[in-house]
Amino acid sequence: MYKLYSLLLLQQIQFVEDKQEFSRFPTKAGRRSLSRSISQSSTDSYSSAASYTDSSDDETSPRDKTQLNSKGTNDFCVKNIKQAEFGRREIEIAEQDMSALISLRKRAQGEKPLAGAKIIGCTHITAQTAVLIETLEALGAQCRWTACNIYSTQNEVAAALSEIGVAVFAWKGESEDDFWWCINKCINMEGWQPNMILDDGGDLTHWVYKKYPNVFKKIRGIVEESVTGVHRLYQLSKAGKLCVPAMNVNDSVTKQKFDNLYCCRESILDGLKRTTDVMFGGKQVVVCGYGEVGKGCTAALKAMGSIVYVTEIDPICALQACMDGFRLVKLNEVIRQVDIIITCTGNKNVVTRDQLDRMKNGSIVCNMGHSNTEIDVASLRTPELTWERVRSQVDHVIWPDGKRVILLAEGRLLNLSCSTVPTFVLSITATTQALALIELYNAPEGRYKQDVYLLPKKMVTSDTFITSNFNY
Numbered sequence: 001m002y003k004l005y006s007l008l009l010l011q012q013i014q015f016v017e018d019k020q021e022f023s024r025f026p027t028k029a030g031r032r033s034l035s036r037s038i039s040q041s042s043t044d045s046y047s048s049a050a051s052y053t054d055s056s057d058d059e060t061s062p063r064d065k066t067q068l069n070s071k072g073t074n075d076f077c078v079k080n081i082k083q084a085e086f087g088r089r090e091i092e093i094a095e096q097d098m099s100a101l102i103s104l105r106k107r108a109q110g111e112k113p114l115a116g117a118k119i120i121g122c123t124h125i126t127a128q129t130a131v132l133i134e135t136l137e138a139l140g141a142q143c144r145w146t147a148c149n150i151y152s153t154q155n156e157v158a159a160a161l162s163e164i165g166v167a168v169f170a171w172k173g174e175s176e177d178d179f180w181w182c183i184n185k186c187i188n189m190e191g192w193q194p195n196m197i198l199d200d201g202g203d204l205t206h207w208v209y210k211k212y213p214n215v216f217k218k219i220r221g222i223v224e225e226s227v228t229g230v231h232r233l234y235q236l237s238k239a240g241k242l243c244v245p246a247m248n249v250n251d252s253v254t255k256q257k258f259d260n261l262y263c264c265r266e267s268i269l270d271g272l273k274r275t276t277d278v279m280f281g282g283k284q285v286v287v288c289g290y291g292e293v294g295k296g297c298t299a300a301l302k303a304m305g306s307i308v309y310v311t312e313i314d315p316i317c318a319l320q321a322c323m324d325g326f327r328l329v330k331l332n333e334v335i336r337q338v339d340i341i342i343t344c345t346g347n348k349n350v351v352t353r354d355q356l357d358r359m360k361n362g363s364i365v366c367n368m369g370h371s372n373t374e375i376d377v378a379s380l381r382t383p384e385l386t387w388e389r390v391r392s393q394v395d396h397v398i399w400p401d402g403k404r405v406i407l408l409a410e411g412r413l414l415n416l417s418c419s420t421v422p423t424f425v426l427s428i429t430a431t432t433q434a435l436a437l438i439e440l441y442n443a444p445e446g447r448y449k450q451d452v453y454l455l456p457k458k459m460v461t462s463d464t465f466i467t468s469n470f471n472y
Contacts, residue, residue, distance in 0.1 A: 061178070062077050062078060062079055062171050063077060063178065063181065067080075067081045068081070069081055069084070069162055069163045069165070070163060071165060073165065075167045075189070076162035076166075076167050076168050076169065077168075077169045077170075077171075077182065077185065078155065078158040078159050078162050078168055078169075078170065078171055079155040079158070079159070079171040079172065080155065080159060081159050081162055081163065082159070083155055083156040083159040083160075084156070084159040084160045084162070084163035085160075086156040086159075086160075087127075087130075087154070087155075087156035087157040087158070087159050087160030087161070087163075088160045088163075090127040090154065090156060090157055090160075091127050091130045091131060091134075091157065091160055093127065093423075094126075094127035094128050094130070094131050094423050095131055097423040097424050097427065098128065098131050098423060098424075098426070098427035098430065099427065100427050100428060100431040101131055101132060101135050101427050101430050101431050101434065102131075102135075104135065104431055104434060104435075105134075105135040105138050105139070108139050108438075109138045109139055112139060112140035113139055113140065113438045113441070113442055114136060114139040114140040114141035114437065114438060114441060115139075115140030115141075116140070116195075117136075117140065117141040117142070117195060117196050117437070117441050118141070118142045118144075118192065118193065118194045118195050118196065119136060119141050119142070119143045119144075119194065119195075119196040119197070119198055119437065120143075120144050120145070120146075120186050120187055120194040120196070120197055120198075120204060120208075121133065121143060121144070121145045121146070121186075121197075121198040121199070121204075122145075122146050122147070122148045122183060122186070122197075122198070122199050122200060122201070122203060122204035123145070123147070123148050123198065123199075123200040123225065124147065124148060124149055124152040124153070124200065124416045125145065125147045125152070125153040125154060125157060125158050125161075125168065125170050126152070126153075126154050126157060126416070126420075126421075126426075127154060127157050127423075128421075128423050128426040128427070128430060129157075129430070130157050130160065130161055131427075131430065132430040132433065132434060133145060133161060133166060134161075134164075134166075135430075135434060136434060136437065137166070139434075139438070141196075141437075142192075143166055143167075144166075144167040144168075144169075144186045144187075144189065144192075144194070145161070145166060145167065145168050145169070145170070145186065146168070146169045146170050146182040146183050146185070146186040146204070147170035147171075147174070147179075147182065148199070148200040148201045148203060148204075148370075149201075149412060149413055149416060149417060150172075150173065150174040150175070150176070150178070150179050150412070151172060151173065151393060151409055151410075151412055151416075151417035151418075152172070152413065152416035152417055153170045153171055153172045153174075154172070155171055155172050158170050158171060167186070167189070169181075169182035169183075169185045169186050170182055179203075180207070183203060183204055183207050184207065184211070186204070187204075187207070187208060187211075187212060187215070188212075193215060193218065194208075194215065194219065195218065195219060195220045195441075196219065196220055196221055196222075196223075196437060196440070196441060197219055197221075197222045197223070198223045198225075198433060198437060199222060199223070199224050199225070199229050200224070200225040200226050200229060200370070201226050201228050201229045201370050201371070202224065202226070202228060202229030202230075202231075202232035202233065203229075205222055205224070205229065205232070205233070206232065209236070209241070216243065216244070217243055217244075219244045220244065220245075220440060220441060221244060221245050221246065221247065221437070221440030221441060221443075221448070222244060222245070222246040222247070222440075223246070223247045223249055223433055223436040223437050223440065224246060224247070224248060224249060224250065225249045225250055225255070225429065225433060226250055226370040227250050227346040227369075227370065228346055228369070228370045228371045229250070229370075230248045230250045230251065230452070231346070233246050233248070233452050234452055237450075237451055237452050242450050242451065242452070243450050244450060245440060245443075245448035245449065245450060245451065245453060246451070246452045246453070247436040247439070247440055247452075247453055247454070247455055248452050248453065248454050248455075249429070249432055249433055249436055249455065251454055252432055252436075252454060252455045252457075253457060254428050254429065254431075254432045255428075255429050255432060256292050257292070258425050258428045258429070259425045259426065259428060259429040260291070260292035260293050260296065261292040261293070261295055261296045262296060262422070262425050263296070263415075263421050263422055263425040263426065264292075264293045264296035264297055264300075264344070264368060264415065265295075265296035265297070265299050265300045266296075266300065266421075266422050267414075267415035267416075267419055267420070267421045267422065268296065268297045268300050268301070268342070268368060268414070268415065269300050269301075269304065270415065270419040270420065271366070271408070271414040271415045271417075271418040271419040272340070272364070272366070272408075272414070273419075274418055274419050275391070275393060275394045275408050275409075275414075275418045275419075276364055276394065276406060276408070278339075278340070278364065280301060280304035280305060280306045281304060281305035281306070282305060282306070282307070283306045283307070283339040283340060284306070284307045284309070284334070284337055284338045284339050284340075285301050285306045285307065285308050285309070285338060285339065285340040285341075285342065286308075286309040286310070286311060286329065286331060286334055286338045286340070286341050286342070287301070287308060287309070287310050287311075287342045287344065288310075288311045288331065288341065288342065288343045288344065288345055288350050288351070288374075289311070289312060289317075289343065289344040289345035289346070289347075289350075289369075290310050290312040290314075290317040290318065290320060290321040290326075291317060291344065291345075291346075293344040293368055293369070294310065294312075294317075294321075294344045294345075295320075295324075297342055297344060297368060298310060298321070298324070298326055302325075302326075306340075308326055308327075309326065309327050309328075309329045309334055309338070310326045310327070310328055310329070311328070311329060311330060311331050312328065331350075331351070331355060332355065335355050335358050335359060336358055336359070336360060337360070338359075338363065339360075339362070339363060339364065340363070340364045340365075340366075341359075341363065341364070341365045341366070342366055342367070342368055342414075343366075343367045343368065343369055343374035343375060344367070344368040344369050344374075345369060345374060346369050346370070346371065346374075347369075347374060348371070348373035348374060349373065349374075349376050350374045350375065351365060351374065351375045351376060352376050352379070353376050353379035353380070356375075356376070356379075356380065356397075356405060357399070359403075359405055360403075361402075361403045361404055361405075362404060362405075362406070363405050363406065364405075364406045364408065365405060365406070365407050365408070365411075366407075366408040366409065366411075366414045367408075367409070367411050367412065367413065367414060368413065368414055368415065369413070370413060372410065372411045372412040372413075373411075374411065375407075375411040377407070377410055377411040380397050380407070384399075384400055385397055385398065385399060385400075386398040390406075392418075393408060393409045393410075393417055393418045394406065394407075394408060395407045395408075395410065432455060435455065435459055436455050439455065439456075439459065
């Protein structure tokens, strides 16, 4: 009887505590008010996260706006020049973890090794890129810039650069037509002719080569960052159409061993979490490609408890995957059972429509390579399939039987489209790009022929470079 009474007493006490706890929650009206308050506060600043989920009410295309910076100039096209102050804060944060680039700026700005250089750039426009652009200008260069990806531009950073006089033509969410318009505006300015190109993906180089052949012939050097762009340069070289020297930054030891590996090891998780809130433990994931990007992705996912498969056609990389403990498969062998597919090969049609048809309901498909051709997204734009926008950069592709596949960033580069990337490793790549530009611009005639070169290893592994990065 005593035990029964004690049990009833405990239940009563618990009921009273639950009632008191419930009364502490807001009323229905209060919850609505709190929701409005949180929503309002989340849009009060243009932080890095806000940049990737920008839901501005102003849907007017930047091409249709007339904007002036505080100097009264309008040689730019960005989403909103009024965001410049917020962008400046982000650039200042990035500078704190880009010690190598800042060190190069301080040491060389007196000598102005890029004096007279007129650089057109096509890269991701982020706070880290802004530090690179401002470093190039501090070293004497004049710069005009556009974005290499329609989703990766941080609007507030583009505004901050435009405010100080850099001609920037980019905004997040460009159409394909906008993308090429921006590239053309970057090149085509009356009375100003570029003599250097800094590219990421090869689109700017391709446009200059096709549309402005006379300008292309007068370019003193091209610096290319991505495997896609480097491949396109080698194609031009092989065909005998590359009439200027080019520097392959992608295959430099600092880019391969740091940016490609460590940047992707951290940003793959960030991109997937921000877009899908997926739990990685127990998920079956296939990573297509085991280069440095693939190595970074697989290491991160394995550490989070995922069951990771690898597809790879290169025998050396395949053997590395085996020795690192991953099961090598053909994509068709696991396509029906995997939860997530990640492509990072630099190739095209790695995931085909036939394979997408066989994926299970709720599967996630994304790309960590530069180009948007690794997943055959074009084949999904057919009448029988329905596209449903879930949130920024997240789409449900719905089959007639109700099956849904989650496609991220429409098959474009996941990390820079949907999240952010670690500043430190980008500092290493940006410093390598700056050194490559300095080397090509100042090289005596005859040192470099009309071909593709690697930046001398001694230049990027010098004591100055390493200690600047790691603060020994």
